[in-house]
Amino acid sequence: MEHIEADILIIGAGGAGLRAAIAAAEAAPGLSIALVSKVYPMRSHTVAAEGGSAGVLQDSDSLQAHFDDTVSGGDWLCEQDVVEYFVEHCTPEMIQLEHWGCPWSRKPDGDIAVRRFGGMKIARTWFAADRTGFHILHTLYQTSMKYPSIKRLDEFFCTDLLVDDGRAQGAVFLSLATGEFTAVTARAVIIATGGAGRVYPQNTNGGIVTGDGMALAFRHGVPLRDMEFMQYHPTCMPGSGVLFTEGARGEGGFLRNKDGYRYLQDYGLGPALPEVRNKYMELGPRDRISQAFWHEERKGRTIETAHGDAVLLDLTHLGRDKILERLPQIYDLAKDYMGVDAAEQPIPVRPAVHYTMGGILVDGRTAAPLPGLYAAGECSSVGIHGANRLGSNSLAELSVFGRVAGEQAAAFAQDSSNGDKGRLLDQARAAEGRALALLNRQGKGERHAALRDEMTAAMERGCGIYRLGDETQQTCDTLADLKKRYADVTLDDHTRVWNTDWTTAIELGFQLDVAEVIAYSALERKESRGAHQRLDGYENRDDERYLAHSLAHYRDGAAPEITYAPVSITKSPPGQRAYGEAGVKLEEAKAHKHD
């Protein structure tokens, strides 16, 4: 087996991984950095983020307001000390990206433009048309080429971490091109592998978003936190789930039901004003808007499509010029895939799974409880999203905490010694053996693709927009059955070069572990909060019992154990979440109380 020694290993080269690599290279130019990804960096799913990235910019805005929006948007399940750090560092990070060339959209005078986004009190979302993630990713990718200490291994698939002497010290990779294994040992390891949205059938995520890093950390005893909180984005393409950015509503788009009625006014988000206003109606938070769709569908007020019911995203009143300037990508997506000219007709949309708000447990400086292990971006739970992430906080997150992870890992690597190579390589060979056992398993077992379809259907049924305890239990049972059957799947392809039959099967193993964590975390949280809504007697938020993070712990051969940990509350005691006019009244009442 090939062996590469580095000082820092970064697994995943999307936005967070690249930002971490650059930060580490700048903080400690003498350290060698191995940046390893199962795809070329520009294919990473950061590329598909559309709408923008948050950072307080306007004079009339404040860090306190960004903090308040984030914490109330997260239904008070956010780590408030971490949110404070986050909002302070968003804008400098956006400026840093600008200095590296990110083509942020501008005002006519050449200053940065910001757009409105859901759940944000004031426009604070930096954007590059509706291709913000694409531009951030390519800016970081191309900038990373400046640093000779960053050595990339592209299309190397991680099959296991190397943990010895109580700390993370590397990982094992399968080269897609050769099918051979490489051990990378390092004194600090950063996981930046993205989310797990592909465990659901309709989602906005690329095929690579399979929760690999989450499952790997979990199997090595690192808890996954708040995994029951899966975000449904309300405006996606029926069928494929491809995203139509919230920026479409930020720019003034409306959501209408089959009668042309702006139905969000019936769900505590109104009144329906002729123009969009921050935190009203279409600019409410994603959890509320996706939940409103669920009710409209049951009231029979949605339209039918070939891939389930839909409501209408209406941009026609914005005019063609504005659509083509601000929303060119979603204009093309609607036209090319659905035959809809968004300047003339509304776009049929429905909710689809978009973002994994929980993840690998890390502290406010991205350190996991396993020494030497760090995590950043969607794979991590640093604590800023709580029970519902606000749109444009995740690109900001990967920038802010990607940098932190790079700096922290560099410091840790500088302060620690090399591990026992013999033992690490023994572990690596054992991991290789496990992967090869799957490759070489003979007989006529089930196809893993069939198991994947059963898994995604079970997740949608038991861990969807609304949850019922008995259905979630059924999902847990289905997943347990699938894990048993997974142990006997066989491949069509037993060769080594570019065997994606093999890697996809390994990914399904990761997905089943993560899906089970989501399902058990949902089953155990007997309340409704943010994106976790129950209809079986637990319809309300229960701060007494559940103002707490869920922690899922790995148990070999058994369902995960779920425990709870306190939430850090620094300056915003749990309050009522309200939007639209109700939100304004609530704020007035609060201000009055303080008078």
Next chain:
Amino acid sequence: MTERADKTIELRVLRYNPVTDEKPHHQSFTVPYTSDMSVLQGLQWIKDTIDGSLTYRWSCRMAICGSCGMMINAEPKLACHTLLRDLAPGPVTVEPLNHFPIERDLVVTVDDFVKKIESVTPWLIPKHPKPVSEGPYNQTPAQMAAYENFSACINCMLCYAACPQYGENPKFIGPAAMAILQRYDGDSRDGGSALRIDAVHGEDGVWGCTAVGACSDVCPKAVDPMHAVNQNKMNTALDYFLRFLKKRDTK
């Protein structure tokens, strides 16, 4: 009212496994399809239900990650962005991108392309460096328009598969790298064009282009690399001219 996949179309896919095959060959699959299915979804149906060994790259499904470039009916296309209904009644040939070595089935070697991008110094070299604490640079929409198109390149490599010059001379720098170079050279914040000029000089640089324009025709993002090549030809010509003048001055 889920649409039933009651129509079928034949995909003739190029197969090649370097371990077991002496040379590439075509294999036909009959694929049921609905009106909104892409060629990528056709390939996924084959892989999931018929033959798990079929190999191709893919991820985003929305024409932004640039993974799934391939020759579809002999034209470079993104498989996720090419709908089967537009190719009916078929058959449809699906082959790896022209001009790149095949690794397996529809997967080609990307390394050379990535090296070409790296060779153009593809990062911003500020004309007036300043710390983050001094805030963003100013850039008017008109200044942005000078390079914005070139910044939209998704690195899908379709333009290299279309470029006759790259087909003849793999050392040719090629369209996307030129577009990315121009993306930085044309950026009002950048002052690094002198560092990039060497990448475009010489027979493997911009002058290798024979101005066929196939690159711009196949670009799924309307980046217009041909235009970037032309701008670089102008810049290089000017650079030669200025160097010549300088030489004379120093005499």
